[in-house]
Amino acid sequence: MRSIALHAVFSVLFLLAGARFASAGEPASVVIADLEFKPSVITVRIGDTVTWINKDIVEHTATSSDGAFDVATPKAKPARWRAQKAGDFAYYCRLHPNMTGVIRVTR
Amino acid sequence: MKIIAPIVAGFFLATNLSARAADTPTDPQIAHIAYTAGLVDIGYAEIALQRSKNKAVREFAMEMVKDHKAVNDKALALVNKLGVTPEDNATSQTIASQAATKRAELKRLSGAAFDRAYAENEVAYHSLVNAAVDTQLIPYASNGELKELLKVGLKIFQGHQQHAEHMVERLSRKHAASME
Numbered sequence: 001m002r003s004i005a006l007h008a009v010f011s012v013l014f015l016l017a018g019a020r021f022a023s024a025g026e027p028a029s030v031v032i033a034d035l036e037f038k039p040s041v042i043t044v045r046i047g048d049t050v051t052w053i054n055k056d057i058v059e060h061t062a063t064s065s066d067g068a069f070d071v072a073t074p075k076a077k078p079a080r081w082r083a084q085k086a087g088d089f090a091y092y093c094r095l096h097p098n099m100t101g102v103i104r105v106t107r
Numbered sequence: 108m109k110i111i112a113p114i115v116a117g118f119f120l121a122t123n124l125s126a127r128a129a130d131t132p133t134d135p136q137i138a139h140i141a142y143t144a145g146l147v148d149i150g151y152a153e154i155a156l157q158r159s160k161n162k163a164v165r166e167f168a169m170e171m172v173k174d175h176k177a178v179n180d181k182a183l184a185l186v187n188k189l190g191v192t193p194e195d196n197a198t199s200q201t202i203a204s205q206a207a208t209k210r211a212e213l214k215r216l217s218g219a220a221f222d223r224a225y226a227e228n229e230v231a232y233h234s235l236v237n238a239a240v241d242t243q244l245i246p247y248a249s250n251g252e253l254k255e256l257l258k259v260g261l262k263i264f265q266g267h268q269q270h271a272e273h274m275v276e277r278l279s280r281k282h283a284a285s286m287e
């Protein structure tokens with residue numbers, strides 16, 4: 001009985017850890033390195049702020065395909081965008097369109 | 108005819124580059140080739156900044172100056188660290204002389220014709236350089252750090268090629284609209 005309860009607790013913890021959820025207002029970070037957004041898919045909630053940290057030797061942008069955001073991500077200076085509506089936002093770098101990612105915004 | 112010219116010039120350069128593949132380049136030569144290729148694109152961008160009034164073209168050219176300078180600075184820092192002196196070679200010379208011809212060609216153009224020629228040359232030039240970096244420079248680079256820098260450089264330049272392709276598409280849509 002006790003082991004089942006423990007198991008349930010661990011399962012929940014595991015799910016929470018794996019889901020990359022941040023509670024509202026908490027930061028979610030995407031690192032840009034070697035022309036990749038890492039992680040390439042990130043899940044946040046409405047109200048969360050996504051921060052891009054560019055570690056490359058060149059500047060990039062995080063530009064959503066549907067025009068929801070167009071954020072310059074200069075070198076060594078974090079750039080931010082606050083998610084305001086739910087949905088999957090595919091984005092790319094305008095300067096290097098071979099770089100792509102997705103921000104999944106949930107309620 | 109003006110649209111065909113950069114493609115033919117690009118193909119000619121491609122043929123010359125692949126003819127060099129027989130003798131495998133050394134690290135000092137590879138560094139020289141990569142650096143020269145970067146300088147050439149900066150040279151094209153400087154012409155665009157002098158001649159173009161198109162916002163997208165100018166932004167692209169500014170990006171080329173910044174990105175290629177960043178990669179070249181990194182390459183210089185690396186060769187200094189490794190105590191390697193970049194060595195001039197036939198491939199670098201071919202790239203430089205082809206570029207001189209292309210620069211002269213671009214300088215004869217202005218307005219929308221210049222913008223299209225510049226954009227098309229950026230696609231052709233990056234695709235050529237990318238093929239050379241991918242098949243001739245990266246495989247023959249013996250120093251690990253040089254190889255890594257070339258790999259990151261290749262991703263940056265592949266990004267430039269796609270960006271240039273988008274620019275060509277937009278310019279030709281604009282051209283088609285102005286012809287209606």
Ligand SMILES: [Cu+2]
Nearest residue numbers: 060093095096
């Ligand atoms: Cu980029």
